[in-house]
Every structure is written in structure tokens, then in C-alpha cells.
Amino acid sequence: MGETLAIYDSDRRPSPMVEEFIQAVRYRDLIRQLVRRDVLTRYKRSVLGVAWTMLTPLGMMLVLTIVFSNLFQTTRAYPVYLLSGIIAWTFLSQTTTSAMSQLTWGGILLHRIYLPRTTFAIASVGTGLVNLLLSLVPFGLVMAITGNPLRPAAVLLPVSILLLALFALGLGLLVSSLAAYFPDIAEMYQILLLGWMYLTPIIYPESIIPAAQRWWILGLNPMYHLLQMFRLPLYEGHWPSLERLALAAAIAVVMFVIGWIVFTNRADEFAYRV
Amino acid sequence: MIRLEQVGVRYRVPHERIDTFKEYAIRRLRGRISHHEFWALRDISLQIEQGEVFGVIGRNGAGKSTLLKVISRVLHPTHGRVWIRGTVAPLLELGAGFHPELTGLENVFLNGTLLGRSQREITERLDSIVEFAGLGDFIEAPIRTYSSGMVARLGFAVAMAWKPDVLLLDEVLAVGDAAFQSKCTERIRSYREGGTTVLFVTHDLGALQTLCQRAIWIDHGEIQCIGPTAEVVSAYAQSRP
Numbered sequence: 001m002g003e004t005l006a007i008y009d010s011d012r013r014p015s016p017m018v019e020e021f022i023q024a025v026r027y028r029d030l031i032r033q034l035v036r037r038d039v040l041t042r043y044k045r046s047v048l049g050v051a052w053t054m055l056t057p058l059g060m061m062l063v064l065t066i067v068f069s070n071l072f073q074t075t076r077a078y079p080v081y082l083l084s085g086i087i088a089w090t091f092l093s094q095t096t097t098s099a100m101s102q103l104t105w106g107g108i109l110l111h112r113i114y115l116p117r118t119t120f121a122i123a124s125v126g127t128g129l130v131n132l133l134l135s136l137v138p139f140g141l142v143m144a145i146t147g148n149p150l151r152p153a154a155v156l157l158p159v160s161i162l163l164l165a166l167f168a169l170g171l172g173l174l175v176s177s178l179a180a181y182f183p184d185i186a187e188m189y190q191i192l193l194l195g196w197m198y199l200t201p202i203i204y205p206e207s208i209i210p211a212a213q214r215w216w217i218l219g220l221n222p223m224y225h226l227l228q229m230f231r232l233p234l235y236e237g238h239w240p241s242l243e244r245l246a247l248a249a250a251i252a253v254v255m256f257v258i259g260w261i262v263f264t265n266r267a268d269e270f271a272y273r274v
Numbered sequence: 275m276i277r278l279e280q281v282g283v284r285y286r287v288p289h290e291r292i293d294t295f296k297e298y299a300i301r302r303l304r305g306r307i308s309h310h311e312f313w314a315l316r317d318i319s320l321q322i323e324q325g326e327v328f329g330v331i332g333r334n335g336a337g338k339s340t341l342l343k344v345i346s347r348v349l350h351p352t353h354g355r356v357w358i359r360g361t362v363a364p365l366l367e368l369g370a371g372f373h374p375e376l377t378g379l380e381n382v383f384l385n386g387t388l389l390g391r392s393q394r395e396i397t398e399r400l401d402s403i404v405e406f407a408g409l410g411d412f413i414e415a416p417i418r419t420y421s422s423g424m425v426a427r428l429g430f431a432v433a434m435a436w437k438p439d440v441l442l443l444d445e446v447l448a449v450g451d452a453a454f455q456s457k458c459t460e461r462i463r464s465y466r467e468g469g470t471t472v473l474f475v476t477h478d479l480g481a482l483q484t485l486c487q488r489a490i491w492i493d494h495g496e497i498q499c500i501g502p503t504a505e506v507v508s509a510y511a512q513s514r515p
Contacts, residue, residue: 005439008347010356030387037384041375044416109370113388114347182295268350271343272285 016264023116030115034102034123039130057086058138064203075205077148077235084231085202087135092168092223093193095128099172100179100186103270107180110271117267118260121172125165132161143234151237159245160229166252167226170259177263180270200224222251275359276322276345276440276471282353283315283340283495314340315495318354322471322488324439329482329489329503330475331510337495338475342442345473360439360471363389368429374418378409378428381417385432399435406457407431427454434458437465444475479507 013019024031061083069078102120109115143149179185200223201209209217218224229248232240240248286309292298301307315337322328330338343349344356346364371388372381382403386396396403404413407428409420417425441462466472476482482489482503489506491498499509 005360008356008358008362010351010354013350027387027390029391029393032393033384033387037373037376037380040380041373044375109388110348111343112348113364113370114390115388178295182293182298184294184296188295271348 016267017261020116020118020260020264020267024118024122027116027119031119031123031126034119035126035130038098038123038127055138057083057090057135058142060086061142068203072205074207077146079142079146080148080235081205081231082203083139083142084234085200085227087132087139088164088227088230089197089200089202089223090135091128091132091164092171093197094131095124095165095168096172096175097186097189097193098124098127100176100189103176103180104183107270117270118173118263121169121176121263124172125169128168129161129165139234148235148237151233153233153237153239156233156239157230160226160233160248163229163248163252164226166256167222170252170255170257173259173263174255177266180266196221196223200227202227222255225251275324276320276473277357278318278320278344278354279357280354281315281318281344281351281356282313283337283344283349284352285312285314286310287312313495315344315351318492318495318497320490320497320500322473324360324471325466325469326488327466327472327474327486329486329506330473330492331477331479331482331489331506332492332498336493338492339444340495341492342444342473342475345440346442358440361390361436362440362442363433363436363438364442365430365433365444368433369425370429372417372425372429375416377416378407378413378420379404381428382432385429386435389433391436395436403431403435406435406461408454423451430458434461434465437468438470440471440473441465442473442475479511483507 014022061079064082064086065079068082072078075081099121102124103117106115106117106120110117140150175185175189179189199217200221201218206214206218225244225248228244229240232238232244289308289310292301292307298307318341330341332338340349342364344351345358346362348364369381369385371384373384376384379400382400383393383396387393407413407424407430409424409428412420412424417428420428443462462472474482474486486503488501489503490500491506491510493513498513499506
């Protein structure tokens with residue numbers, strides 16, 4: 001008695017971007033469940049279990065260190081430099097790629113059940129964060145071994161990770177909204193990622209790039225700035241300058257806003273795709 | 275209560291299927307993408323009162339599923355207005371989102387949150403869901419070890435755990451053995467008696483007449499007849515050769 005029932009009025013919807021946000025918050029338990037599902041199923045059938053997340057970036061680092069450390073002899077504590085880059089990059093590529101495949105998986109559901117469409121991309125970022133945090137454990141080990149201990153500046157790390165997550169979410173939403181229409185977008189994106197990775201100083205030190213070109217090759221690469229936010233506190237042990245922080249934050253926020261707006265405006269059409 | 279005011283749902287289908295982005299870009303550049311419009315629903319106006327059992331009949335492809343989709347918010351109407359008071363439970367996709375590697379218990383939470391329930395709500399009903407599904411110890415085993423009947427029973431148990439204000443039935447009730455089926459019909463009946471509005475899509479005219487007070491006959495996305503079940507059924511029967 002006296003209980004107010006929810007009313008759905010298709011005429012009175014708030015704008016899609018606002019509505020998706022409200023619904024995504026309402027469905028936060030679903031997002032939690034999707035992340036849980038991804039993390040659990042990844043490890044349920046593997047012998048190594050949780051250790052696998054830690055081993056992959058470690059393995060990559062090992063191989064690349066052996067191959068390249070001669071080449072980049074001048075780079076101090078190369079394993080730490082390398083691993084910090086790999087972890088940040090793996091986060092970006094995994095979450096954005098997963099956002100696309102999750103939307104495809106969920107697309108079938110969307111034809112039958114109402115769901116806030118952004119949950120898939122958000123859950124992908126959530127899973128990526130879990131994997132990132134797990135990979136920080138062996139990373140800490142590597143830091144200790146190479147005599148590059150954790151400095152107080154590392155306290156800033158959560159901020160860097162948050163900015164990375166915001167950027168990845170925006171990008172994930174953007175590419176998944178395209179991939180919803182054309183399956184080949186997913187393949188094209190993998191190629192783009194590959195090229196982008198080589199343009200970002202993950203494996204090689206910045207000094208490799210000729211000084212004259214450095215400002216625009218690195219400057220125009222949004223991932224470079226976000227990577228620096230993640231790498232500097234760990235590798236150099238000091239805080240990024242306020243300018244760097246502001247630039248990285250602006251990049252992350254802009255990407256998020258663009259991705260959110262584009263995705264939510266198109267979201268209604270996903271269920272219409274025949 | 276459900277109210278539809280001149281609701282239309284229009285699909286824009288490209289004349290030729292464009293499967294890849296490359297094709298799309300090429301065609302776009304040449305200015306050669308043409309669509310044709312297909313109205314899955316056209317000018318649908320109706321009002322269903324709380325507690326009614328309302329039947330929906332029509333040929334396949336007539337627009338019945340689209341009507342349910344517009345009511346369950348899967349589709350936003352291209353035209354017109356959909357107004358619904360209360361929660362809508364579509365009994366359309368049992369076991370949606372089930373992941374084969376997760377246990378029955380874990381999947382209950384996944385499926386429940388997919389249907390819009392909170393973690394807390396699911397925890398509260400967990401025992402009764404598990405009991406209703408009647409899977410015994412299998413509830414702790416991964417779903418890939420289940421038979422299809424067991425999966426459907428679990429899906430149904432989760433979907434029917436909460437009394438909705440509006441229940442959408444799309445001929446999905448052929449799950450499980452006779453004992454389970456009677457449990458299901460019993461639960462649906464108890465919800466109905468509790469005031470749940472039921473939309474029943476079926477081809478079974480007999481069931482329609484027994485269960486529904488009013489009905490609608492849809493063809494080509496338009497209302498052909500709406501009113502007391504007997505009227506609608508006879509109009510529908512007369513139209514068929």
C-alpha cells in the first residue's frame with residue numbers, strides 16, 4: 001500500500017547519455033558480476049590459476065629484456081622501464097578489445113532483454129583493472145630485484161591508473177560502437193593497436209627518437225602522456241609536473257566524454273540491428 | 275498498467291547487406307546506399323489494465339515479438355509513446371548470460387543481475403530459487419555439466435523468483451518434466467492472483483480462450499482486432515483459409 005511503482009514513459013526519457021549513466025549505476029551489481037565472471041572463468045580451467053595474469057607480462061618482459069637490453073644498454077634499469085610500459089599498454093589493449101567482443105556477445109542479449117549498453121565496456125575496464133593490480137605484484141618484485149625500490153611518489157599511482165581507466169573506457173566505448181555495425185572493425189583495430197604500440201616508447205627509450213621529431217611524435221600521442229603518468233612515479237621515482245598531470249587528465253576526460261556521447265547516442269540502434 | 279499510444283517501430287534495412295566496413299566506406303563514397311523501411315509495428319494504440327491476462331495472436335513475423343520488445347524496453351519506439359507502470363519481467367530468455375564454466379550458484383547471480391536485480395535481492399531469494407530449480411547438489415557444479423532441461427529449470431527459477439507487475443510470456447513454457455511444468459504454471463497463477471498483468475503470446479487458441487479475458491490480433495504490424503477474446507479469436511479464425 002502506498003508503494004510508488006516505477007513508471008516507464010518512452011516520451012519522458014532524459015537524454016541518452018544521462019540515462020545510460022543512471023542505468024549503469026543502477027545495474028552496478030551486474031557490472032560486478034560480469035567482472036567476477038571474467039576473472040573467475042579465466043582461471044578456473046588453468047593449472048596456474050591467478051598466477052597466469054602475473055606471468056604473461058613478466059614473460060614478455062623477460063624475452064624483450066634479453067633481446068633488447070644490449071641495444072638499449074644506456075637505459076637504466078631497463079626491465080623496470082619495459083615492464084611499466086607493458087603493463088600500461090596491456091591494460092589499454094585488453095580493455096578496449098574486450099569492450100568490443102563483449103558488446104558483440106551482449107548484442108544477442110540486447111535483442112531480448114533491456115540492459116544498459118555501457119555495462120559491457122565498463123565491465124571490461126573493471127576486469128582490466130583487476131588484471132593490472134595483480135600484475136603489480138610481480139612488478140614490485142622486479143623493482144626490488146633491479147634495485148629500483150618504490151619511492152613515495154608511487155602514492156600518485158592510483159590517480160595515474162584512474163586516468164588510464166577513463167581513457168580506456170572512452171576508447172572502448174568508441175570502438176565498440178563502431179564494431180557493433182561492422183565486424184571487420186575489430187580486426188582493423190588490432191592493426192591500429194600494433195602500430196600505435198610501436199609509436200609509443202614502451203620497448204625503446206625516448207632518446208631513440210630524433211630530437212627534432214620528438215615533440216610531435218610523442219606529443220601527439222595521447223597514450224604517451226598517460227603512460228608517463230604511470231611510469232614516472234615508478235621508474236623515476238618523482239611526481240610528474242602539474243602540467244603533465246593537467247594534460248593527461250584533459251586527455252583522459254576528453255576521450256571519455258567523446259566515447260560516452262558517441263556510444264550512448266547510438267546505443268538505441270543496437271537492438272534494431274537486424 | 276500498460277498504455278501504448280500510436281506506437282510505431284521502423285527498421286531501416288539496407289537494400290543490400292553490407293557486412294564489412296570496407297564495403298560500407300566504398301558504397302558511401304559512391305553515394306550508393308539505399309534503404310527500405312520496414313514498419314514492424316504501425317500505429318498501435320492499446321491500454322491494458324493492471325491484473326488483466328491479455329492474449330496476443332498473429333502469424334509469425336506479424337509483429338508480436340516486436341510488441342513485447344517495445345514493452346520490455348528492448349526497443350525504443352520510432353514513433354508514439356509507451357507508458358508502463360511497474361516492473362516488467364520478460365520470460366523470454368531463460369538462462370540469459372549463463373556461462374558454462376561457472377557453477378549454477380554463480381550463474382544465478384549473473385543471470386539475476388542481468389535481469390536487473392541487485393546482489394542483495396538475489397541473496398535474499400537464493401534459497402527459494404535453488405529449491406525451486408530442484409537441482410540438488412548440482413547447483414555447485416559448473417553449468418556445462420547440466421542437461422538442457424536443468425539449465426532451463428535454473429533459468430526459469432531465477433526469472434520467476436520475483437513477482438513482477440507485468441509478465442511477458444512468449445510460449446516458452448515447455449521446459450522440464452510435468453512436475454516442474456506444473457510448479458511453473460502454479461507460480462504464474464499465484465502471481466496472477468496477486469495482481470500481475472500477464473501478456474500471453476501464443477498460437478494456441480484454446481489456451482487463449484481459457485486464460486485470457488481480452489486479446490489482440492496483430493498482422494503486418496497493425497492491429498487487426500482487439501477486444502474480448504471470443505471476438506478476436508473468431509476474427510482471426512475467419513481470416514485463415
